[in-house]
Amino acid sequence: MKAALALPILVAPTRAAAEGNEIGFNLLGYKERGLMKVTEPVLWGRGTIAEVWDVEASAAVDIVTGASPRFVSNESGKPVQTISGASINDRRNTQDIKVTRHIGDFSIGASRTVSDEEDYNSKAYGIEAKLDLNQKNTTLVAGYGKSNDRVGSTDNPDLHEPRYTKEYLVGVTQILSPVDLIQSTVSWARGQGFYDDPYKFTVTFYPDGSALAAPDTRPDHRNTVAWLTRYRRFFSDANASLQADYRYYHDDWGITAHTIEVGWEQALGDRWSIRPGLRYYTQNAADFYSPVIPQPAPAILSSDQRLGSWGGLSPTLRVSARFDSNWRIEGTLGYVQNSASFHWGGSGSEAFSTLRAVYGILGASRFF
Amino acid sequence: MKMSRILALAALLAAGCANVAPYQRGYLARESMALDPNPGMAKALEKTYSAKEAASGGASVGGGGCGCN
Numbered sequence: 001m002k003a004a005l006a007l008p009i010l011v012a013p014t015r016a017a018a019e020g021n022e023i024g025f026n027l028l029g030y031k032e033r034g035l036m037k038v039t040e041p042v043l044w045g046r047g048t049i050a051e052v053w054d055v056e057a058s059a060a061v062d063i064v065t066g067a068s069p070r071f072v073s074n075e076s077g078k079p080v081q082t083i084s085g086a087s088i089n090d091r092r093n094t095q096d097i098k099v100t101r102h103i104g105d106f107s108i109g110a111s112r113t114v115s116d117e118e119d120y121n122s123k124a125y126g127i128e129a130k131l132d133l134n135q136k137n138t139t140l141v142a143g144y145g146k147s148n149d150r151v152g153s154t155d156n157p158d159l160h161e162p163r164y165t166k167e168y169l170v171g172v173t174q175i176l177s178p179v180d181l182i183q184s185t186v187s188w189a190r191g192q193g194f195y196d197d198p199y200k201f202t203v204t205f206y207p208d209g210s211a212l213a214a215p216d217t218r219p220d221h222r223n224t225v226a227w228l229t230r231y232r233r234f235f236s237d238a239n240a241s242l243q244a245d246y247r248y249y250h251d252d253w254g255i256t257a258h259t260i261e262v263g264w265e266q267a268l269g270d271r272w273s274i275r276p277g278l279r280y281y282t283q284n285a286a287d288f289y290s291p292v293i294p295q296p297a298p299a300i301l302s303s304d305q306r307l308g309s310w311g312g313l314s315p316t317l318r319v320s321a322r323f324d325s326n327w328r329i330e331g332t333l334g335y336v337q338n339s340a341s342f343h344w345g346g347s348g349s350e351a352f353s354t355l356r357a358v359y360g361i362l363g364a365s366r367f368f
Numbered sequence: 369m370k371m372s373r374i375l376a377l378a379a380l381l382a383a384g385c386a387n388v389a390p391y392q393r394g395y396l397a398r399e400s401m402a403l404d405p406n407p408g409m410a411k412a413l414e415k416t417y418s419a420k421e422a423a424s425g426g427a428s429v430g431g432g433g434c435g436c437n
Contacts, residue, residue: 028412042412058411092434113432126430137387145430167429173403178392183403187425228426230403234395241400249423257423265400273400283422307422314417330406334413338420359416363409 021047024328024365032357035083036066054100054109062092071213072291072303072351073203079291079351081305084199092117098126105132111145119152119198126167136175141185143169153198163193180233191222202303204293214293217300224251240266243277254287255307258344263316275318282311282344291351308349311342330363 023045030038044058067083074080093116100109107130115122124147131140145167153159171185200216228247235242243263250256263277286307288300316334323329338355340348388396395401404410404427415434418424425431 024406026406026409026412028416030416038416040412040415044411060411062415094432094434096431111430113430115432115434117435120433120435122432122434124430124432126428128429135387135390143429145428147430147432149433151435163433165433167425169429175388175393175396178388179395181396181401185427187427187429189425224425226423226426232396232401232403234398234401236395241398243400247423247426249426251422253422255422257421259423267400275400279417281417281421281423286422306420312421330409332409332413336417336420355420361409361412363406365406 020367021045022365022367024363026361026363028359028361030357030359032066032355034067035355036064036068036088039063052102054102054107055097056100057095057097059095060093062090062094064088064090064092068199069305069353070199071201071203072305073205074292075203075205079303081303081351081353090117090119092120100128105136106130113147119154120149121152122147122149124148124165128169138175139173141169141171141173143167143187145169149193151194151196151198156198159198161194163191163195165189165191179236180231182229182231184227184229186225186227188225189223191224193220195219195222197302197304200302200304202291202293202301206295212293212297214297214301216302216304218288218302219253219300222251222253224249238266240264243275249283253307255283255285257281257283263318271323272319272321275316275320277316277318279314279316280311280342281314281338282342283309284343285309285349289349291349303351305349305352308340308352309343310338310340310348310352311344312336312338312355313342326367328363328365328367330361332359332361332363334359334361 026042028040040060040062042058042060046056048054066088068088069081070084072079072081096113098109098111100107109128111126113124124145126143126145128143147165149163151161151163167187167189169185169187173183175181195218197216201213203213205211226247226249231244233242245261247259259281261279263275265273265275267273288302289307290301291303314334314336316332318332320330336357340352399405
C-alpha cells in the first residue's frame, strides 16, 4: 500500500476563466494485462454563491477486481513477481468538498476528504490561502493539509495501524504574456506511522538449499518533496495550446522521480478539440528495495516493484466537444507501459515485471 | 526558510514580467489554457498513475491516502 494523494485541493487558477457553475460525471475504465481492472464513476460539481463563495465537491467509487502482485520469489533461479491466486474484489468510496471565501484579492479555502475501503480508511483536511498581486498577473498560494489514515488487511482482521501525514505547499502562478502563463508549486510532506504492505512478502532460496520468507517491512516515516511546474502557451496561428508539466519528486526512502507530460490541444472549429499527449515517468529504487533477501536479513526490506527502479510511457488521446455552450462531452484513451528498460539513465531493476494497461474515460458536464 | 526563498523567487519572477491587462487575457481564458480544465478527469487520472508509482503530489494538499494496489 502507499499513500496516493489522489483527491486534491486544486491550486488556483484551476481554470483560466470563471465559467459559473458546472456539474459533471466521469467514468474511468482501467485494465492491466493479466492483473487489475478498475471501474470508477466520478460525480463532481463546482459553483459560486453570492459572488464571494466557491464550492467544489466530488464523490467517486472505485470498483477493483482481478489479481495483484503478491510476492517475489527466486525459486526459478531469478527473482520473479508472482500474482495472487484468488481474484480480488475491492471497493473504495471517497468524497471531498472544498469551500473558498474570496475577500478582495485574497481568498481562503478549506477542504475535507474521506476515503473508505475494507482495509484502508483516510480522513484528511486542507487549508489554502491565495493572494492575487499585480492586477492578478501574479497569484501566490500557500497550503497546509493533514491526513489521518488507518491501515488494515483482509488477511489479518487484527491489523489497524495508523498513519499520519502533514503536508505543506507554496506556489506561484504568473502570467508571462497575453499567450502564456506558468505555475510552479512545491509541496512537502511529513508522514509517520505504518507503511508496510500487509499483502506482500519476499521468498528467497539460497545456494545451500535453505529458504527464507520475509514480510514487506518499510520505515515508519516518509518525508517527501514534490516540485510541480506547469506551463501553457497559446498559438493563435494554429488555434492550439501547448500544455507542458514537469514534476520533480524526492523522498527520504531514497526515491527520486521525474514526471514529464506534454500535450497539444488543437481546436477543430468552434466546437471540437483534440489533444494528443505523452507522459513519461522515471524513478530510482528505494534504499530498502530488494527482490531477494540478503544475508543477514535486513530489518526493513520490500520487493514491491513499485519501489524499484523503472520508467513508464503513456500516450493519450483526448477528444472533447462543447454543445450550445452548456454541455461538454469528453473522451480519453490512454495506454500505459511501465518497464525496467524505460528507466532514465540505464536499465532499471531486473526483477521489474513489465506492466501494460489501457484506460478510457468518458465525461459529460453541464454549465449553468 | 524554504518558504521565504520561494516567495523571494516568486517576487523576482513577477518583477521580471510585463503586466498583461485584463482585456489582453482572451487567449489565457480559453479552456485549453486552464491548468486543470476538468477536475473529475484529473482526479481519476491522478489516482490511476499514483497507484502504480512511488511519486505523488505536487499540486495540492489535504487529499488523504488510499490503499491502492
